[in-house]
Amino acid sequence: MGQYKSRPKHSCAEEWKKKISESYSVLRSRLSEDLRVKEGVELTDIQAACSRGDLEKIKELVSQDEDLLEKETENGPPPPPPNGLTLLPLSVIPAGERGHVEWLLSQGVEPGQMSKNGFSALHLATYRGDIDLMKLLLDHKADISLSGFGGVHPIHIACMCGNEEVVDLLLEQGASVNAQDVVKFSPLHLACYFGHEKIAETLIRHGADINSPGEVGDRPLHLACAKGHLKHVQLLVDGKEENKADVNVRDNEEHTPLHFCCRHGHLPVLNYLLQPDRGVEPHISNIYGDTPLHLACYGGKVEAVKKLVEHTGRDSLSKENIFSETPLHSACTNGRSLELVKFLLGQEDVSVNHQGQDGHTALHSACYHGHIRLVQFLLDNNADMNLVARQQEPSVEGEEKDQQNQTCLMWAYERGHDAIVTLLKHHKRPQDESACGDYSQGGSDGSYVSVPSPLGKLRSLTKEKIDVLHLRSTLPQKFHLQIGDIEFQETIGSGSFGKVYKGKCKGTTVAVKRYRANAFCAKSDVDMFCREVSILCKLNSDYVIKFVGACLEDPSQFAIVTEYVSGGSLFSLLHEQKSYQDRDPRVIDLQSKITVALDVAKGMEYLHNLKQPIIHRDLNSHNILLHESGHSVVADFGESRFLKSQDDENMTKQPGNLRWMAPEVFTQCTKYSIKADVFSYSLVLWELLAGELPFAHLKPAAAAADMAYRNTRPPIAITFPKQITYLLQIGWHPTPEERPEFKQIVKKLQECKESVESATAAISGTTVTFSSGAPIPATSAENGTVPTPGHVNALRKQWESAGAGIGKPQGLTMEDIRKVLPTFPSPNKNGYVSDPLSTLRLNPNISYTSSHPPPLPPATTEPS
Known part of the structure; x- marks a missing residue:
């Protein structure tokens, strides 16, 4: 059962059907709206004349301004005017004489113009059932297959409205009998859904596909059974052999028509389907493990349950779905029919104390859903409140899941059903001699359970x-x-x-x-x-x-x-939207990287220098968002907190993402400072430059452990600018006190940005060499120009071949690259790598004291 304590009240299929019903209600309302002019809607003179059907006024206006109709007709259907009202759909509004419509069509007005709600004049005439107008439009080549709002064709609208004469006309004029709307419903789907028998017969006679699937695999027979339209069911099932509905056909959730019939309790349809010669499989299960009997019980359909048991025997009474619920559990989940529960308990082999695979009983289900009358009934019929259910708790990475044993009282307590909790605490079985107090264990028969102390939960x-x-x-x-x-x-x-x-x-x-x-x-x-x-x-x-x-x-x-920050996260840009060519990852141009890094540093400087500083505690590339301008912001403060003092020892252990976590946080220290954010920032800065996840070859916990206990750090490529290399080395220093403040980082990045911009401006079609000695291609692969920071969409296209371990930088030998770039063997079973060159380990011969590496120098001083 996992984290579920009950089956969801509605399956995906039921939610889908509800949305379908709502969608067709919206369709009707939009059609009706197009057939009337709302007060307050400003119309042009010719639009107003069309809405009144005033032909003389229309002709007068057109004679005064020859461009009026040309605007509507040149270059095909015109774009909608500012108020969304076009001439021809407006002309459908008045009833009676249609001379103005015929005149507009004779003047070349396009019959396929769409109204503000997405319907042509033919759609609106079909909805109104105006046969004469439809014939007029069709005579002037109106497209009978034109899709309107929701992908509906005129024949869909006719089938929805149940107008037989209109359906006949459309079919005679060549309308597709198997046309599909946006949810892949055919006209036959709609005829079955809305219960128009004669139309269904007409469609089938014209060759409609009886087994045409909808968007979620639902056939017309599914819809007819769900709505209880017996005549349609008979029409579909008793058809000719070559065009006959399959009574056991399944939708995408493996529901058969019998499932829908039982869920909604349509007894006449159920009786028809259960006839011996139909071949219906009564014990068939959907993907949730529900048999038709389960769904009848979840729906509280007593007569349907009785009919199923009478015709099919007791085979389904003991079947469990994936939520560990039998039909008795299902009836108690519904809880509104004591008659249904009485009937099920009266069946042979049905036990009131039957436990599902996860241990929960019918009493657990009734308690969880708050059905107090049913709880009393079950207790009076010897339901044992001491039986326990087993729920698995989510596991921490690398640890096994814990199981919690829970009584029905605890389920009621968790859901806040106080009356049921009181009932369970005080319940006395008829055979018990005396009642027990609120917190006593009770007699030897175990009729009473200890109530978990409410004090902890109340606090x-x-x-x-x-x-x-x-x-x-x-x-x-x-x-x-x-x-x-x-x-x-x-x-x-x-x-x-x-x-x-x-x-x-x-x-x-x-x-x-x-x-x-x-x-x-x-x-x-x-x-x-x-x-x-x-x-x-x-x-x-x-x-x-x-x-x-x-x-x-x-x-x-x-x-x-x-x-809303439209550019998405930095993580997404670097790792989910990369462009691959010959399996080589690409990285963003250096100016853009420094812009992002500088913005994040300024954001963190702001947080750390508030009157009451804020420590982020979860700074990583997922929580850095990019504007379309290429600038970035710090986001997601779910793990953040105000820092009362630098000596605060009440910090939470291990908040945030392990891959970017500072060593002092990972090692369960409860006293850490804003310098933990500096460490995380340094890993983000490396990730931005390298275009790769820190320690991508390791699991997150192994990466954090390597940094905390083995002093390893990601490898620094020789292509990194010298200033940023120094920032990385001091920023991820193992001693928090030796790490710089963001104020210093901002100054250094601003210097670096200025030097890169100066170098970029000074070159034209040559190769730039930064202070690190690493050559960077100066030209873009596309147009021979220097890439500059810009929109995020542009950044995704402006890739360079330079980066950590990417390609062969100009001017370097392969021997140079091998000295700097490590290889990445597979991790062992614990997630670690055995090759000592796989990561950059802090030099063991260097003592990281206050003098090495030296403190970050002033912004005007170059690092040595």
């Missing part, structure tokens, strides 16, 4: 509530948002907290960090959320992500809204 919950209440009171009102203020769009990231979405908030494009929608968030989630909001609302720097606001009202709707 935790109280602290969380205090944190949230304090945040609500202290957060400036301008940052308070409602979840309804946000329009969620596509997912752009994810993590243990939940997902990050691109979205809109009050007309602005934003990024939304949405915490998992649990009724009770994990303590760490609440903690992280409150801390991140309290930090973000106090930040104001061009080099740090901009805070827009947060949703604080309900833990299930916690969300943090920030500016």
Whole structure:
């Protein structure tokens, strides 16, 4: 069962069907909107005349201005005007005489013009059922297969509306009987979904494909069974042999028509399908392991369950799905039908105390979902509250998963069902002589269980509530948002907290960090959320992500809204969007790299020099975001915290990503400072220059261990500028106190940037040699010009062949390269490499004291 304590209330297929229903409701509303002119919509004179059907006025306006129709017709269908209203769809609005439409068509107005909602005049006439207008449009070559909003053809609209005469006309005029809309529904899908029997017969007679699959593999028979349309089911199943529906056909989740029929409890259809000559497989399972009996129980369909058991026997009663639930568990998950549970318990071999593979019983399910009447019923029927379920807890890397044994009382307690907790604590079986106190173990028969001490959880919950209440009171009102203020769009990231979405908030494009929608968030989630909001609302720097606001009202709707940084993360740019040619990775031009590095350093300098300094604790390439301009910002403050003093010993152990973690943090030290961020920054700087992950050949934990216990560091290429090489060496110094502050790093990077810009400006089609002695190609492979920092999209194309271990730099021999660049053998079973040359180890002959390497010199002094 993993992290699930119950089957999700709705499967993907059920959610899909719900969205389909909503989509066709939207389709109808958009069609209706196009057939009326809203108040307040400003129309041109000719548009207003068309909407009234005033032919004389139309002719008068056209005679006054010959360009009126030319604007509509030249070079094919015109682009929509500013108000989105075109002439021909507007002319469909008035009912009655259609002389104005015929005149417009005779003047060359394109019949395929689309309305503001994406429909042609033929779509609108079909929706209205105006046969005469449809014939007029078709006589003037209106495209009968033109797709409108949602990919619908006119025949889809006719089948949705159930207009037989219109369907006949369209089919006679050559409409495709198997046309598909955007979700791959054919006209027959819609006829079955909306229950239009005569239309379904017409479509089948014209050769409609009965077994045509929709977007998720759903056939017309699936839809007819889900909606309970018996006549359609009979029509599909009893057809001719060459065009007959398969009664056991599966959709993408392996649901058969019988699954849908049972889930919705359509008894007439169920009786029909279960007839012996139909060949239906009654015990067939979907990908979740659900039989039709499971779905009938999840839906609480008593009569359907009785019919299934009567016709199929008891084989499905003991089957478990992937959530370790039998039909009895499923009925208790639904919990709204005591009659159903009574019926199942009355079947032979069904035990009230049956435990699924994960150990949970029907009583666990009822407690988890808060069905108190059902809990009382199960207890009265000898359900054992002492039986335990086993839930696996997520493992830390390299450690085995722990199992927690949980009673049904703990499940109710976790979900906050206080009345059920009280009932379980005080429940006395009829055969017991006396009741027990709240916290006593009870008699020898084990009827009572110890209630876990609530004090620990209460303290935790109280602290969380205090944190949230304090945040609500202290957060400036301008940052308070409602979840309804946000329009969620596509997912752009994810993590243990939940997902990050691109979205809109009050007309602005934003990024939304949405915490998992649990009724009770994990303590760490609440903690992280409150801390991140309290930090973000106090930040104001061009080099740090901009805070827009947060949703604080309900833990299930916690969300943090920030500016949307369109260039994505530095990690994505370096490692996920690389261009490969002959298997050689490419790197970004040096100026752009230094720009990014300088921006990050300025952001960290800002954080470390606040009145109350902030330590990031999770600085890595994932949390550096790039603007399209090529500049960067520091983001993701979920692991950050205010630093009360440099002697603070209450720091969390091992926060952040292991691959970029400072040695003092990895070694479980609880006293570390802002210098841990400097170490992480140095690894990011190396990663930016090299275009590779630090210790890419090692697992993250092994990489952190190598740096902490064996003093290894990533190899420094001879192509790195000398100033940056020095920054790396001192920045990842094993002693935190010897590392520089970001103020010094910013000065040194500014010097480096100026020298690179000067060198770039001084050359034209030659090779530049930096102070490191490493030659850098001066020209771009594409146009012979020097690459300059620019938009992120441009950066992805401006690759150089110079980099750590990339190609052969000009002027170097292979012997030079071999001296500097290591080889990378495979790691051993523990994730380590045995070759001592595989990483750059700090020189063991050098004592890293306060005098070596020397402190970072002033910005005007070159490092020796």
